Amino acid sequence: MIVRVRPFARGLVPAATGEEAAAFNRDATSTFGVPERSFMESAGRAAAELVQRLHPRGDVVAVVGAGHNGGDALVALRTLAAWGRRVRAVVVGDRPESDPLLHGWNVHAVRDEHAGDAGWEMLATADVVLDGLLGTGARGAPRARQARAIQALNGVPAPVLSLDVPSGVDATTGAVEGEAVRAHLTIAFGWPKLGTLLGAGRALRGRLIAVEIGFPPLPDGHFGAALITPAWAATVRPRRDTDTHKYRVGTVLVVAGRPGMAGAAVLAARAALRAGAGLVYVASAPENRVVLQSAAPEAIFVDVSDDDALAERAEAVDAIAIGPGIGTDARAERVLAVVLDAGAQAVVLDADALTLLGSGRPRPLAAAVAGRPALLTPHVGEMERITQHGRDAIHARRAEVARATAAELGCTVLLKGLPSIVAAPDEPLLLDSVGTSDLATGGMGDVLTGTAGALLARGLGPRDAAALALHGTGRAAVRAGRGEGILPVDVVSHLRDALSETGPGDSDLDLPCVLLDLDAAR
Template identity: 55%
Template sequence: MSSMPLRPFARSRVWAPTAKEAAAFDRDAIERQGVSQAALMECAGRSAAEILDRLFPQGEVLALIGAGNNGGDGLVMLRTLHAWGRPVRAVLVADRDPRADLLHGWQIPFETDDGLGHDSGPLDTALRAASVIVDGILGTGLSGPPRDRQAQAIRAINRSERPVLALDTPSGVNGDTGQIAGEAVDAEVTVALGWPKLGTLLQPGRSKVGRLIAVEIGFPPVPDQVFAAAATTPAWAADNWPRRAPDAHKNSVGTLLLVGGCPGMAGAVVMAARAALRAGVGLLRVVSSSENRSIIQESVPEAIFVPSEDVDAVRDAAAASQAVGAGPGLGDGANAGALLAAVLEASEGLPTVLDADALNLASSGAGPGVGKWAANRPVLVTPHLGEMVRLAEVTREEIEEDRIGAARDLAKTTGAVVLLKGLPSIVVPPEGTCLVDTMASSDLASGGMGDVLAGVAASLLAQGVSPDQAGALALYGTGRAASRAALGPSLTPSDVIEQLPVVWTEAGPGISDLDHPFVIFDQDPAR
């Protein structure tokens, strides 16, 4: 067996550009770098054809074809399937020549939506006669609601009760924001061309996308900072997880100070502590109320207990640590605020995770503010929506309208990296790439999951991982652990913790039943 760490055969960085960013890069590749537009379209159409034939191998394929490149990709896809012997048919939902050179002389049966009549009956009949429908109507170029002609076609697709494969972006979903203005196709599968577009990863658009598969079609490499966001993947996680040196010892692989658990609230800090250990930290100290000593020492015997009432002991523990995690079960009283102030003073320069009550104390003024923490150290904050409202002093509606923008504003204001929980969770630094989580599901919607996440993130900080990478790796690890547990709504935080060791030792190109080498991303439908 090789002594080298196993590395997955897959692209580690999968960008998630907005539709505008993707279009600009497309133009630059064609006009400045000499990439053939025809070659890109050929690769896109053929790759989509292979995915469709693998997932939906039987029956007629009916494609609704719009104007522009999205419709062109659809025509190449139909021509490819037709050449393979698959029955195909096209309905044109735009004014374009179906006999264009994209068909290479193949005769594709087609008609126009006008030719099917002004009422919806003939189009409904045509759609229901097919086994699978291809949405090639609008793609990523959407601005505003679909026009009447396209909207009628979208409504007909959604009435058809047939599986739908969308090209690049379901028609009606904004590729920049995920917002839906009017009608949008409900796709079973979306084949993203080049990269998954940011809007297909964000709600409410994500709920229309279905299974999201991104295929490589021949674009040049993407320089850093060209796209504002990237998706986390198994290959990315394997590439960025910290690895121990052969001569490692407990102090060289991370010493963590975990602060939490007010009297009678030991459960949160216990879960965070167990998660931190399972994430690989070498030495763990837990600062908590003396009333919690017995349960913490019984539940986490590997941890060193430090009574929160002993300020000198707390300061000594902070001075001996390499990172701090604060908040789980801490409480919001004056004693908790004073404890955090003491930890802040004694841990100058140590990377810190602020979660739960540490955030509530910061936003209320009863404890050190996020900006004060971030003034002399790297900081990761992990708010859910309610905590984000209080920290950013904006409304829920303003945050939901632009979650990435709201997180970026808070990051720039405070200097901290912001992990905003939700679907999807995002990790946004003051400057640089936003990381979009692709692993979580509603199975994680139960009390205590945030404590597990905070424990994993703090553990990674102690092991030398940067705050943005630590936050994104913690999201990946807990999401993948939940998936491996396969317990659905009955999943508990303890189930996630038990699966963490397996997640960290996984190796492979990803979690996909598609063995095509051009598949660079494969995510199940949101649930």
């Protein structure tokens, strides 16, 4: 995904659950006096503007449900008709015949139960189709009539534009029970819905564009999850004073690489250097010294088999990143114990370090993170080892599992995947907006660990360090090029520029209503 944000979106962009979306709507009406109908008018017009910009010619047909989502679709049709477009609607459900929206200017509407096959044949001849069947309040499997409508939507050759969420997708979890629309584009009103960023909803949503429709601004505490954006990243990235020196801009110890695994240490160390650490020490097996000093000559080598030297260095640095390629044998357990006993420095725990601690070696994970700023960076397999959740449960409830684990351990958890999720106690979840399956390559996690370690050393807290490391490595991958074959070294080479980006990105849609524009999930 590539995130492009309009200039007025200065920070995190909320990712609302279905319940939060309903609450925002109620608060705007009761507290701020915004008429509820005005949101429908604004949403419909914004959808019409996007249709006109993206698909400026041809017939538009909408599948219209009984709720507010169907009302949004009818307003969009009425607006498009006023602009000279031919528009038609298939009404599914119990929308009353007296509804004035059904009698909009030049909107030809038929009901699915009366029109028979002819109603669905309208979809086959449409140039653009709007999915206004089910909205953010829908739960569970669609009923029979709705399921038939979804099947018809999935069978049309024209692009399908879903309003707020693809019908059949749970707006909160992204789960699908039964039929669900495969959208080319989802137009989110106000903010993207969390369910279009997770699970099946992420795969079904297509391109995602959030449009501003007049909701009052929300303070940060009013939402449970948010998307990391370029604008937010620019506000949190550390900056150097003009009169500083290398010891004042972050010293980090990277502990990585058993014999034969020098690559993990090289990638993590080089990432830490590119992320702006003033000094990087890399503790690794003595067999890796020559490779490390050749591939990362700026890093200072520490012999991991020398307990005294390792403890002395661990005690002196600002942050530690430990785990990539260290192994899970007795020697790795001893190294982990030496590092953890050296003090209460900020720490990134990754890979083999998580596997060891998840089995209680050299101590339980909760004891290892107690009393220090800590960031855990598990993938799903490692998350299974450090929690009581199986892989299927983690995949099905990624957000909930990440949040619960962070609360239980009292530290920040970065659960890697699509999307990667940052969870911290008593804070909104932060969701990655730029990661793609192109990053599913060995060594990418080592780059992330080194980057996060450097940002911790430079003074960021674990949550901000995790989110900025995610965003920076994702943006670096975009700079390296799209598609398979991107290597960790490519990401490292672009990391400095990616982390130095300033200001918000922008959408290629020159419309004032566009708040956020995400590519289709990859």
